[in-house]
Amino acid sequence: MFVIADFRIIFGERGKDFLPLRLPLRVGPLRFIGGDFGSGLVALPPSRKEDDRRQKVEIAESSDQFVRRNVLSSRIHLPSEDRPATSVSPTASPVWYHPAKMKKWFLRIAAGFLLLILLAVGTIFLSERDMQNVTTRVKNDARSAIKPDWPGNALDQKVRFVNDEFPYLPKTTDLLKWQLGENPFENEKLNDLKRLEVKDPTAFLAGAENGILWLGHASFLIRINGTSILTDPVFDTPMFSKRLTEVASPLDKIRDVNYVLISHDHRDHMDEATLRAVARKFPNAKLFAGLRSDDVLNEWRTPSNPIATAGWFQKFDTDESIGIYFLPVRHWSRRFLFDTNWRLGGGIVIQTSSTTIYFGGDSGYGRHYREARELFPNIGYFLIGIGAYEPRWFMKANHNSPGDAVQGFIDSGAKYLVPMHYGTFDLSDEPASRPLQTLLEEAEKSGIRDRVLPLVINEHLPIENLEKTTNEHI
Ligand SMILES: [Zn+2]
Numbered sequence: 001m002f003v004i005a006d007f008r009i010i011f012g013e014r015g016k017d018f019l020p021l022r023l024p025l026r027v028g029p030l031r032f033i034g035g036d037f038g039s040g041l042v043a044l045p046p047s048r049k050e051d052d053r054r055q056k057v058e059i060a061e062s063s064d065q066f067v068r069r070n071v072l073s074s075r076i077h078l079p080s081e082d083r084p085a086t087s088v089s090p091t092a093s094p095v096w097y098h099p100a101k102m103k104k105w106f107l108r109i110a111a112g113f114l115l116l117i118l119l120a121v122g123t124i125f126l127s128e129r130d131m132q133n134v135t136t137r138v139k140n141d142a143r144s145a146i147k148p149d150w151p152g153n154a155l156d157q158k159v160r161f162v163n164d165e166f167p168y169l170p171k172t173t174d175l176l177k178w179q180l181g182e183n184p185f186e187n188e189k190l191n192d193l194k195r196l197e198v199k200d201p202t203a204f205l206a207g208a209e210n211g212i213l214w215l216g217h218a219s220f221l222i223r224i225n226g227t228s229i230l231t232d233p234v235f236d237t238p239m240f241s242k243r244l245t246e247v248a249s250p251l252d253k254i255r256d257v258n259y260v261l262i263s264h265d266h267r268d269h270m271d272e273a274t275l276r277a278v279a280r281k282f283p284n285a286k287l288f289a290g291l292r293s294d295d296v297l298n299e300w301r302t303p304s305n306p307i308a309t310a311g312w313f314q315k316f317d318t319d320e321s322i323g324i325y326f327l328p329v330r331h332w333s334r335r336f337l338f339d340t341n342w343r344l345g346g347g348i349v350i351q352t353s354s355t356t357i358y359f360g361g362d363s364g365y366g367r368h369y370r371e372a373r374e375l376f377p378n379i380g381y382f383l384i385g386i387g388a389y390e391p392r393w394f395m396k397a398n399h400n401s402p403g404d405a406v407q408g409f410i411d412s413g414a415k416y417l418v419p420m421h422y423g424t425f426d427l428s429d430e431p432a433s434r435p436l437q438t439l440l441e442e443a444e445k446s447g448i449r450d451r452v453l454p455l456v457i458n459e460h461l462p463i464e465n466l467e468k469t470t471n472e473h474i
Contacts, residue, residue: 120337132156132167139311140291146325146375147313153291153344160341161291165366166330168397169340178394183429185390192431195245196423201458205253210355212381213460216247217424218269218361220383221254224352224463227322229259230285231348231359231383235274238267242426247457249277257282259324262289263361264345265296265333268425276300288316288324290344296335312346313375323351327372329363331398349376354465358414360384362421364397365404369411380464382414386439387422390429399428402439406446417443417452418461 137152139145154162160169183189196216204213205221213221218232235249251274260278262270270289275297278285283304287297291309301307308316310326318324327347334340347368350357356379358372363385372379389401399421400408409417422435436454443449453461 123338130156130158130169132160132162132169134162134164138291140309140314143310143314143316145311145313146315150313153311161333161344162341163328163330165328165368166364166397168330168332170332170334174394178391183391185429185431185434188434189429189431192433194433197456198245198247199456199458201250201460202253204460205250205255210463211460212357212383212418212455212463214418214420214455214457215250216245216457218263218359218385218420220359220420221250221257222350222357222463224350224355225321227258227319227352228254228256229261229350230254230257230278231261232263232269232361233260233274233278234268234271235277236271237425238271241268243424244426244432245424245457247424249274250458251277251281254281257285259318260285260287261324261348261350261359262287262293262297263329263348263359264290264331265293265335265339265343266345266362267335268427269362270296270335272296272300279305286316286318288326288348290326290333290346292343295343309344310346311344321352323349325349325351325375327375328366328368329361330366330368331362331364347372349379351376355380355463357381357463358383358412360408360420362398363400363408364395365400365408369408373411373413377413379412379414381416381418381461382409382412383418383420384408385421386419387430387435388427389435395428402435403442405439406442406448409448409451410446415451416461417448419452419454424457 133156134154135157136155138155139150139152154164156162201213201215204211208223208226210224211222213223215221215233215235217234219234220229220231222229222231235247235251237243257278260275262275264270270293275287279287279301283302286306286308287301288308288310289297291311294307294309297307310316312326312328314326316324316326325348327349329345329347331345332341333343333345335343345361347361347363348359349372350359356376358376358379358381360383384405385400386402386405387399389395389399389404392401402419405417405419419436419439423432426432439454440449440452443452455461
């Protein structure tokens with residue numbers, strides 16, 4: 001607090017330029033906010049103190065009448081060393097909790113907080129105005145890549161990840177514009193009370209059959225040939241989110257988890273409470289995520305939960321019966337104030353000898369869906385986000401509209417589209433039932449309606465043994 005109260009420490013000797021009222025206001029509370037460099041918060045060199053004192057005496061002498069009139073009538077209380085012998089006797093208490101001193105301390109603390117907030121906001125605004133220049137590239141050298149010429153994920157001058165195709169830094173001004181602006185769907189949203197049905201997953205979870213169980217939002221339990229995989233598990237309500245559908249946590253019914261796959265660090269995908277609980281219950285479950293995500297996952301796992309991170313186009317270490325790959329998406333990342341694009345997000349492909357499943361995480365539309373097809377020509381199930389897409393001017397860069405999802409599905413060449421990321425949390429402007437309704441309309445128009453397989457929450461889809469999968473990546 002001392003540092004904050006003394007402008008010389010923050011601004012150097014130029015600090016005095018910020019203080020036009022220095023002498024006239026050497027009374028009252030402003031003295032401690034910035035009105036007096038020599039006020040005892042930080043010890044001044046003797047020469048400065050002496051200068052100050054001399055200056056005050058000069059003023060007192062040159063304004064003899066003013067001082068006499070105000071000091072003697074107690075309207076101004078000069079410090080004791082300046083007070084004329086004839087003035088009123090000192091009344092200041094040396095006790096630190098004297099009300100006047102407490103008030104000063106309160107003001108110092110308040111000023112400190114204010115300054116910290118201003119510095120934080122300033123830093124965020126400045127960082128958001130950056131151009132992201134690619135300075136280097138990274139990948140996990142311990143992992144194999146399925147795209148041999150891939151040079152690694154790009155990093156900018158502030159070592160943040162950059163999407164080569166769609167560089168993106170979120171802007172607080174845009175967020176405020178959205179949050180403070182009108183929602184054109186507001187009335188429709190208020191009147192849209194349709195909610196997703198919630199089934200009981202007990203029977204599927206107690207069994208052993210292959211299937212894709214939707215647990216709401218981007219959370220799935222995928223069971224293939226005895227291997228159980230959780231994607232982006234969120235079984236409570238993350239901070240800043242509002243649930244549209246109450247769903248009991250399935251954790252007590254889940255019997256086994258071998259892999260936990262996390263697409264990116266946003267709180268509706270990487271949930272601390274859920275991941276801690278999953279790690280406690282399944283201490284051997286492996287946690288897989290994008291580069292640098294281990295900084296938070298390390299805090300949440302148990303000592304026996306292995307963590308692995310990968311760059312785009314890299315393969316995680318798994319049992320031989322399954323392949324798990326990290327692929328590009330068009331999105332961004334941040335959990336706190338100053339970690340924008342610090343952790344890498346992606347989509348994930350799960351491949352067995354008979355099935356390939358694409359889990360899209362969060363993404364706007366881009367060439368990555370076509371690219372997924374080039375790498376995995378026989379995708380069976382395409383799990384794709386269709387919600388949180390309005391307003392388009394704000395969401396388009398990061399979330400598919402239902403129409404984008406249909407186009408991405410067609411690009412990917414997948415057999416079935418399983419929609420996700422809608423109906424669970426209220427994250428955007430569109431009414432709750434709009435994403436699925438629009439998806440079905442778009443699918444109809446594109447002639448793929450029979451390949452769209454929507455689930456309700458806790459419903460599962462049996463996994464077909466698809467006739468042929470190239471398998472070259474396993
Ligand atoms: Zn996200």
